[in-house]
Amino acid sequence: MPFRDGTGPRGMGRGRGMGRGRGLGMGRRMGSSSGENSTKTATIVIDPEKCTGCGKCVSVCPTGALSLVDGKAKVDQLRCKGCRACVAVCPTGAIT
Numbered sequence: 001m002p003f004r005d006g007t008g009p010r011g012m013g014r015g016r017g018m019g020r021g022r023g024l025g026m027g028r029r030m031g032s033s034s035g036e037n038s039t040k041t042a043t044i045v046i047d048p049e050k051c052t053g054c055g056k057c058v059s060v061c062p063t064g065a066l067s068l069v070d071g072k073a074k075v076d077q078l079r080c081k082g083c084r085a086c087v088a089v090c091p092t093g094a095i096t
């Protein structure tokens, strides 16, 4: 009598974790086309032709981003937070 011992359950495992396809929280992109503000680029621009070196912008900048270099205002973009206070005080419109 062929007593096969080994024909036992071979596929008992059910639920093979196919992944439930969770389609819900795909995460919306905020509509900004690739690359958010990871790298900050020029927040303000100083026109050296217009700058008279009066230093007003330097004194109003809350972050110390501005300084006078060779009689012209210069901005440290890494410090600038874009408040534009300097733009408001510049008498010559050198900062945009």
Ligand code: SF4
Pocket: 043, 044, 060, 061, 062, 063, 064, 065, 066, 075, 079, 080, 081, 082, 083, 084, 085, 086, 087
């Ligand atoms: S925009 Fe604001 S933080 Fe930036 S340089 Fe001007 S005053 Fe400073």
Ligand code: SF4
Pocket: 046, 050, 051, 052, 053, 054, 055, 056, 057, 058, 072, 073, 089, 090, 091, 092, 093, 094, 095
């Ligand atoms: S306020 Fe305007 S003119 Fe005066 S230093 Fe700054 S950028 Fe130059």
